[in-house]
Amino acid sequence: xxxxxxxxxxxxxxxxxxxxxxxxxxxxxxxxxxxxxxxxxxxxxxxxxxxxxxxxxxxxxxxxxxxxxxxxxxxxxxxxxxxxxxxxxxxxxxxxxxxxxxxxxxxxxxxxxxxxxxxxxxxxxxxxxxxxxxxxxxxxxxxxxxxxxxxxxxxxxxxxxxxxxxxxxxxxxxxxxxxxxxxxxxxxxxxxxxxxxxxxxxxxxxxxxxxxxxxxxxxxxxxxxxxxxxxxxxxxxxxxxxxxxxxxxxx
Amino acid sequence: xxxxxxxxxxxxxxxxxxxxxxxxxxxxxxxxxxxxxxxxxxxxxxxxxxxxxxxxxxxxxxxxxxxxxxxxxxxxxxxxxxxxxxxxxxxxxxxxxxxxxxxxxxxxxxxxxxxxxxxxxxxxxxxxxxxxxxxxxxxxxxxxxxxxxxxxxxxxxxxxxxxxxxxxxxxxxxxxxxxxxxxxxxxxxxxxxxxxxxxxxxxxxxxxxxxxxxxxxxxxxxxxxxxxxxxxxxxxxxxxxxxxxxxxxxx
DNA sequence: GGGCTGCCTTGACTTAAGTCAACCGGGAGT
DNA sequence: ACTCCCGGTTGACTTAAGTCAAGGCAGCCC
Numbered sequence: 001x002x003x004x005x006x007x008x009x010x011x012x013x014x015x016x017x018x019x020x021x022x023x024x025x026x027x028x029x030x031x032x033x034x035x036x037x038x039x040x041x042x043x044x045x046x047x048x049x050x051x052x053x054x055x056x057x058x059x060x061x062x063x064x065x066x067x068x069x070x071x072x073x074x075x076x077x078x079x080x081x082x083x084x085x086x087x088x089x090x091x092x093x094x095x096x097x098x099x100x101x102x103x104x105x106x107x108x109x110x111x112x113x114x115x116x117x118x119x120x121x122x123x124x125x126x127x128x129x130x131x132x133x134x135x136x137x138x139x140x141x142x143x144x145x146x147x148x149x150x151x152x153x154x155x156x157x158x159x160x161x162x163x164x165x166x167x168x169x170x171x172x173x174x175x176x177x178x179x180x181x182x183x184x185x186x187x188x189x190x191x192x193x194x195x196x197x198x199x200x201x202x203x204x205x206x207x208x209x210x211x212x213x214x215x216x217x218x219x220x221x222x223x224x225x226x227x228x229x230x231x232x233x234x235x236x237x238x239x240x241x242x243x244x245x246x247x248x249x250x251x
Numbered sequence: 252x253x254x255x256x257x258x259x260x261x262x263x264x265x266x267x268x269x270x271x272x273x274x275x276x277x278x279x280x281x282x283x284x285x286x287x288x289x290x291x292x293x294x295x296x297x298x299x300x301x302x303x304x305x306x307x308x309x310x311x312x313x314x315x316x317x318x319x320x321x322x323x324x325x326x327x328x329x330x331x332x333x334x335x336x337x338x339x340x341x342x343x344x345x346x347x348x349x350x351x352x353x354x355x356x357x358x359x360x361x362x363x364x365x366x367x368x369x370x371x372x373x374x375x376x377x378x379x380x381x382x383x384x385x386x387x388x389x390x391x392x393x394x395x396x397x398x399x400x401x402x403x404x405x406x407x408x409x410x411x412x413x414x415x416x417x418x419x420x421x422x423x424x425x426x427x428x429x430x431x432x433x434x435x436x437x438x439x440x441x442x443x444x445x446x447x448x449x450x451x452x453x454x455x456x457x458x459x460x461x462x463x464x465x466x467x468x469x470x471x472x473x474x475x476x477x478x479x480x481x482x483x484x485x486x487x488x489x490x491x492x493x494x495x496x497x498x499x500x501x502x
Numbered sequence: 503g504g505g506c507t508g509c510c511t512t513g514a515c516t517t518a519a520g521t522c523a524a525c526c527g528g529g530a531g532t
Numbered sequence: 533a534c535t536c537c538c539g540g541t542t543g544a545c546t547t548a549a550g551t552c553a554a555g556g557c558a559g560c561c562c
Contacts, residue, residue, distance in 0.1 A: 085501065087498055087501055088497055088498060088501065089498075093415065093501075095411065106404070106407070107404055107407045107408065108404070109400045109401065109403070109404040110400065110401035110402075110404035110405055111404075115408070135393070135396065135397065135400070136393065138390075138396065139389075139390050139391070139392075139393050139396055140390070141390075142386070142387065142390050145386065145389065145390055145396060146386065148400070149360045149361065149386070149399070149403065150360065150361035151361075152360070152400065152403035152404060152407065153357070153358055153359070153360040153361035153362075153403060154361050155407045156357070156358045156403065156406045156407050156410050157358065157366070157410075159407050159408075159410035159411035159414065160346065160410035160411070160414070162414050163410065163411070163413045163414045163458070164344065164458060165458035165459075165520095167548075167549090168548080168549070198508095198509070198510090199509070199510060199511095200509075200510090207414070207415055207416035208416075208549080208550090209549070209550055209551075210509090210510075210511095211510090211511075211512080211549090211550080211551085212548095212549060212550075213510095214510065214511055214512080215511085215512085215549095218511080218512090230510090230558090246339055247338055247339060247340075250336065250338055250339065250344075416550095418518075418519090419518080419519065449539065449540090450539070450540060450541095451539075451540090459519080459520090460519070460520055460521075461539090461540075461541095462519090462520080462521085462540090462541075462542080463518095463519060463520075464540095465540065465541055465542080466519095466541085466542085469541080469542090481528095481540090
């Protein structure tokens with residue numbers, strides 16, 4: 001069952017009666033979304049029973065694999081998840097990285113099977129939402145339906161972001177700034193963070209060679225834009241990075 | 252109001268009482284989707300009043316522009332639509348082409364404004380679905396909600412399709428085969444069709460130079476894969492094209 | 503400690519595709 | 533009929549980034 005996790009809790013716009021046992025974890029996007037929209041307790045309780053908090057999933061373990069039966073979407077409570085597909089020649093193609101507070105499995109909604117693999121890059125905790133059930137509930141909760149529409153729509157934007165013919169510099173700067181923004185949204189430092197994924201994963205995700213990632217990071221550091229120490233990164237000149245990434249983050 | 256358009260009509264799984272005035276155009280994805288799922292007449296009527304058939308939109312005219320208030324999604328009844336954004340330097344970036352039976356405006360669902368421009372490449376006819384209304388209706392029609400989820404989810408897949416580091420040949424072959432498939436879905440010839448968009452638009456969409464598009468098409472023709480005559484195309488060797496496009500259309 | 507192993511970096515070379523510039527050819531308007 | 537113009541094509545050159553090969557460095561196990 002849901003329990004309030006320690007740490008930053010977004011203030012619910014509707015105060016929950018603290019006497020009962022309805023508590024929502026601070027990083028659960030759905031629970032938060034519902035709280036924000038001020039649903040009555042009966043409906044929160046309905047959502048509540050759909051949520052399953054998973055035990056820890058360790059680094060390298062899969063959350064789902066391509067072709068598995070689609071039965072749930074999941075909000076990440078802790079850790080980083082990488083999604084990827086395997087192409088015809090057996091090479092891995094990284095599709096995305098998911099941080100705490102983000103939702104995986106959405107792109108499976110139109111199919112009966114997951115279209116990609118999801119693997120933990122660090123120990124991961126999830127809130128699972130069994131799918132047919134949450135869709136049924138959404139028919140009675142317009143706010144939840146709207147939230148699902150929004151999450152799907154956002155994913156369309158994310159998916160097309162790297163589709164342009166961008167330079168290695170543009171891709172790398174955009175990648176760093178988007179990570180920064182996502183960490184900031186979680187209340188973490190937007191200028192100092194850890195790259196939880198390997199260089200080869202970053203390269204694969206950005207459709208660059210690993211060598212290129214290495215060279216670009218080195219040059220960014222030489223130009224005083226960033227500071228890299230193994231997987232720790234500090235953004236020193238955000239405006240300059242924004243100028244470089246402008247065409248990716250666009251308009 | 253909706254009238255049955257001439258031409259191919261998908262057989263509804265629930266026979267409509269032909270005596271009343273509820274007729275749905277054959278290319279309207281939503282109406283068809285609802286018919287397929289066998290909703291009762293009362294609900295079809297509800298959907299019915301949301302649909303607006305637009306007058307013809309001529310080549311070069313805009314359907315919506317980036318920043319316009321989002322108020323509807325639209326299924327295309329006839330013509331081709333190009334969506335694009337304008338980057339910081341004022342250059343156009345083509346996001347997609349939409350054929351009859353396809354739905355535009357979905358990527359605006361999470362925002363209050365359209366995130367891109369939509370322009371007619373040929374005379375276009377639309378079925379418009381006023382948005383807040385159709386979402387409200389979806390809360391009472393699980394099949395419609397599911398259809399919206401599916402359309403959104405498919406768009407995620409489409410958006411990420413060209414994101415890889417593919418060669419010009421792979422992109423071009425995949426483009427031709429995807430067009431072919433889309434025409435086939437409409438009951439048109441999958442091997443002979445017209446490119447309704449300019450070479451420069453194709454190039455921009457595929458993130459190639461127009462010169463490269465020209466050269467690749469020429470080489471495909473020299474190799475006996477296709478036959479190009481101005482904007483008319485015939486696919487001569489689909490298996491060979493599939494082999495080239497395999498890594499784009501993947502797995 | 504010694505030697506793996508995996509991840510990362512560095513340098514030298516190659517190539518796919520972009521850019522630049524010129525030209526072609528059909529359709530529209532005078 | 534003439535010209536203009538735009539979309540498309542062609543050829544010569546350039547370049548960003550990939551590939552190949554080698555080497556470094558941290559952590560792990562024996």
